[in-house]
Amino acid sequence: MNHALSLIHEENISINALKVVNRLTEHGYQAYLVGGCIRDLILGKVPKDFDVATDAHPEDIRDLFRNSRIVGKRFKIVHVRFGREIVEVTTFRAPHDEQYEDNHSESGMTLVDNIYGTFEEDVFRRDFAMNAVYYQPEAHEITDLAGGVEDIQLKRIRTIGDPEARFREDPVRMLRAIRFEAKLEFHISDELHNTIRSLGHLIQDVSAARLFEEVLKLFMSGHGAAALDSMVNHELYGWMFPDSKRSMEEHPAEELVRLALTSTDSRIAEGKPVTPAFIYAAMLWFPFVDERDQLQKEGRISHVAASHEAANNILSKQQLFTSIPRRFSGTIRDIWFLQFRLPNRATKKPDTLMEHKRFRAAYDFLLIREAAGEETGNLGDWWTEYQEAAPERRPEMKQSTGKRRKRKRKRKPRSPNAMIDTPTPT
Numbered sequence: 001m002n003h004a005l006s007l008i009h010e011e012n013i014s015i016n017a018l019k020v021v022n023r024l025t026e027h028g029y030q031a032y033l034v035g036g037c038i039r040d041l042i043l044g045k046v047p048k049d050f051d052v053a054t055d056a057h058p059e060d061i062r063d064l065f066r067n068s069r070i071v072g073k074r075f076k077i078v079h080v081r082f083g084r085e086i087v088e089v090t091t092f093r094a095p096h097d098e099q100y101e102d103n104h105s106e107s108g109m110t111l112v113d114n115i116y117g118t119f120e121e122d123v124f125r126r127d128f129a130m131n132a133v134y135y136q137p138e139a140h141e142i143t144d145l146a147g148g149v150e151d152i153q154l155k156r157i158r159t160i161g162d163p164e165a166r167f168r169e170d171p172v173r174m175l176r177a178i179r180f181e182a183k184l185e186f187h188i189s190d191e192l193h194n195t196i197r198s199l200g201h202l203i204q205d206v207s208a209a210r211l212f213e214e215v216l217k218l219f220m221s222g223h224g225a226a227a228l229d230s231m232v233n234h235e236l237y238g239w240m241f242p243d244s245k246r247s248m249e250e251h252p253a254e255e256l257v258r259l260a261l262t263s264t265d266s267r268i269a270e271g272k273p274v275t276p277a278f279i280y281a282a283m284l285w286f287p288f289v290d291e292r293d294q295l296q297k298e299g300r301i302s303h304v305a306a307s308h309e310a311a312n313n314i315l316s317k318q319q320l321f322t323s324i325p326r327r328f329s330g331t332i333r334d335i336w337f338l339q340f341r342l343p344n345r346a347t348k349k350p351d352t353l354m355e356h357k358r359f360r361a362a363y364d365f366l367l368i369r370e371a372a373g374e375e376t377g378n379l380g381d382w383w384t385e386y387q388e389a390a391p392e393r394r395p396e397m398k399q400s401t402g403k404r405r406k407r408k409r410k411r412k413p414r415s416p417n418a419m420i421d422t423p424t425p426t
């Protein structure tokens with residue numbers, strides 16, 4: 001143990017987290033702040049949330065805090081709520097193979113009992129040394145049995161124990177390493193990189209629901225573009241998004257995904273709303289378009305039917321890897337199908353389209369498709385102008401598209417690169 005007042009920026013500790021720790025210690029329990037919050041406090045950042053580790057059992061914790069509830073089936077954690085802030089309180093755990101199994105098991109098997117541990121066991125069950133630094137705020141005392149403080153100072157990501165064993169035990173740790181590399185700009189050593197490369201396939205053993213949660217953390221926390229780079233560099237991307245990965249070989253697909261993520265990152269920075277549907281739409285756009293083309297080539301099937309079937313096929317294949325909750329898959333479809341309606345610039349169509357609740361997302365999507373290099377005949381500019389134009393100028397713009405829809409009704413075979421084709425009634 002060491003006193004390390006200068007290391008921890010105490011002014012950034014949440015009052016509520018302090019209350020939780022103090023209350024537990026008043027009742028004779030050990031209690032520490034640990035994990036990401038300590039990392040951030042040492043880095044001089046304001047932690048986004050606080051985790052508490054204690055020797056109190058979940059039911060005891062529950063009894064101490066009126067505003068608390070037990071969550072998690074396999075491994076119980078207590079959430080203590082203060083308005084919008086939640087302090088997560090976890091009982092010391094012993095190492096156990098199944099402890100990081102997600103709570104999404106639907107099999108109805110007998111759930112493994114909680115296996116509590118000692119303080120030391122709790123230290124060594126953690127993933128990386130930098131996440132195993134404990135802080136006792138009343139004593140102002142840091143306990144660092146795994147050498148995490150040094151790692152934080154050197155921005156080093158190091159597993160506790162043998163990397164291969166720890167990644168086999170829980171493959172999600174590889175994604176966590178990537179998230180910390182992207183978010184904190186910490187360093188993954190060549191050795192760790194090689195281990196991740198050779199074990200990437202284990203990601204397939206993780207449940208789709210848990211992987212979706214990780215996708216949100218990777219791509220929706222303001223560092224999505226960096227997370228993509230990191231996933232590609234360490235060769236994990238393809239294990240989570242195989243169709244998307246494949247499409248990167250023949251389309252500007254990687255660029256499209258990167259643009260979707262950059263746009264999401266800046267929206268987060270500006271406090272604007274974001275949705276994972278936009279990112280999924282980008283990751284699966286080319287697989288969707290290819291599938292749609294293929295279906296049309298194979299049979300006499302309308303554009304509309306082909307679009308619907310292709311969307312179903314591609315989304316359900318992706319769901320084998322990462323689940324996509326229904327509220328998002330609907331939006332993904334909307335964004336895709338609107339791409340085929342945006343070229344439709346005659347008569348009343350533009351105004352009707354602008355009223356669609358996904359118009360804005362679809363328009364943004366069109367812009368990133370163009371920026372990624374897809375040829376759309378400057379459709380994005382047209383829509384930008386149309387939206388900016390005074391309402392009385394709009395009718396003349398519709399005519400100025402120069403295209404006569406009626407003549408275009410006959411379907412021509414599509415060249416593989418022409419993503420926008422004849423307007424499709426949907």
Ligand code: ATP
Binds near residue numbers: 125
């Ligand atoms: P963030 O800043 O993103 O919250 P974090 O490190 O706090 O990062 P959490 O998911 O909040 O991440 O987890 C809290 C702590 O629990 C971690 O710091 C780590 O000590 C431990 N932990 C979480 N997931 C795992 C895991 N899969 N294996 C081992 N330890 C884990």
Ligand code: MG
Binds near residue numbers: 035036037
């Ligand atoms: Mg945390």
